[in-house]
Amino acid sequence: MIEVNHVSKSFNGNVINEDVSFKFDRGILVILGPNGAGKTTLLRQIYGDLKCDKGEILIDGFKPNERRAKKLLGIMPQNAEPIFNLTVYDHIKLFAKMRGIKGNDTKIREMIKLFDLDPKKRVNNLSGGQKRKVMLTSVLALEPKYFILDEPTVGLDLESRNIIHEILIKLSKEGKGIILTTHYLEEAEKLADSVILFNRRILFDGSKEELIRKVFNEDIYVVKVGDKKLFIKKEEISKYIYLNDIEIRRPTLEELYYEFFGKSN
Numbered sequence: 001m002i003e004v005n006h007v008s009k010s011f012n013g014n015v016i017n018e019d020v021s022f023k024f025d026r027g028i029l030v031i032l033g034p035n036g037a038g039k040t041t042l043l044r045q046i047y048g049d050l051k052c053d054k055g056e057i058l059i060d061g062f063k064p065n066e067r068r069a070k071k072l073l074g075i076m077p078q079n080a081e082p083i084f085n086l087t088v089y090d091h092i093k094l095f096a097k098m099r100g101i102k103g104n105d106t107k108i109r110e111m112i113k114l115f116d117l118d119p120k121k122r123v124n125n126l127s128g129g130q131k132r133k134v135m136l137t138s139v140l141a142l143e144p145k146y147f148i149l150d151e152p153t154v155g156l157d158l159e160s161r162n163i164i165h166e167i168l169i170k171l172s173k174e175g176k177g178i179i180l181t182t183h184y185l186e187e188a189e190k191l192a193d194s195v196i197l198f199n200r201r202i203l204f205d206g207s208k209e210e211l212i213r214k215v216f217n218e219d220i221y222v223v224k225v226g227d228k229k230l231f232i233k234k235e236e237i238s239k240y241i242y243l244n245d246i247e248i249r250r251p252t253l254e255e256l257y258y259e260f261f262g263k264s265n
């Protein structure tokens with residue numbers, strides 16, 4: 001269990017996050033919020049890169065910078081870059097060795113192939129997206145209990161993003177806990193078992209279904225008639241079903257996000 005208890009952080013007197021509390025164990029938790037909301041800062045506190053001014057974080061009962069906590073976490077910081085100009089394969093192996101594990105060779109080779117990477121190519125000679133894939137593979141191959149991934153798919157093409165989604169969904173089904181941030185709301189929709197809406201503090205923490213009720217105070221559906229879109233109550237659906245060119249569905253996470261934060265974000 002990852003426990004975040006009344007945590008706060010300021011830089012030079014500016015409050016970046018305050019009184020943040022949540023508990024997380026398994027599945028995929030997506031933290032969403034506008035630029036500068038303090039998401040990266042919070043993740044850095046969770047993986048022990050930044051100290052909390054107030055409050056406490058525990059990873060299965062250990063403080064984030066304790067060795068036993070670090071072993072439980074696989075981390076991908078926002079601007080993570082490959083190191084030492086190793087080959088792709090050696091880079092992934094080194095990450096495992098630094099962690100004191102052998103690394104499952106078959107799995108590593110599978111992932112390298114899946115991402116269409118050349119295992120013999122030096123990391124300095126890779127494109128930005130390829131570097132990101134090497135970093136992700138290096139972290140995913142560690143097979144930790146929890147993953148903390150800060151915008152893991154930023155800058156990647158759609159195919160690579162889809163591969164990562166599949167890997168993350170598989171890992172979550174195997175019982176891993178994954179906390180990630182993203183600005184891609186479709187990605188959040190696809191991945192999130194639960195969502196935190198964050199802007200300096202936790203504004204919402206729950207499932208998408210709970211978010212629908214939080215945003216609208218009701219169980220709402222979306223009706224699209226031609227290019228007109230309406231948010232309606234369940235009992236109103238019967239009024240619309242006779243129309244042609246109509247789509248009735250649940251609100252997307254993107255629609256909920258923009259209703260929640262207002263259209264300006």
Ligand SMILES: Nc1ncnc2c1ncn2[C@@H]1O[C@H](COP(=O)(O)OP(=O)(O)OP(=O)(O)O)[C@@H](O)[C@H]1O
Nearest residue numbers: 011012016033034035036037038039040041042078
């Ligand atoms: N080391 C630091 N010193 C001073 N201010 C900082 C530091 N790190 C972050 N900040 C400030 O904290 C605020 C939150 O930054 P943070 O990176 O946590 O936001 P974010 O929600 O991850 O944003 P984005 O979505 O743009 O990545 C920003 O105003 C940033 O300038």
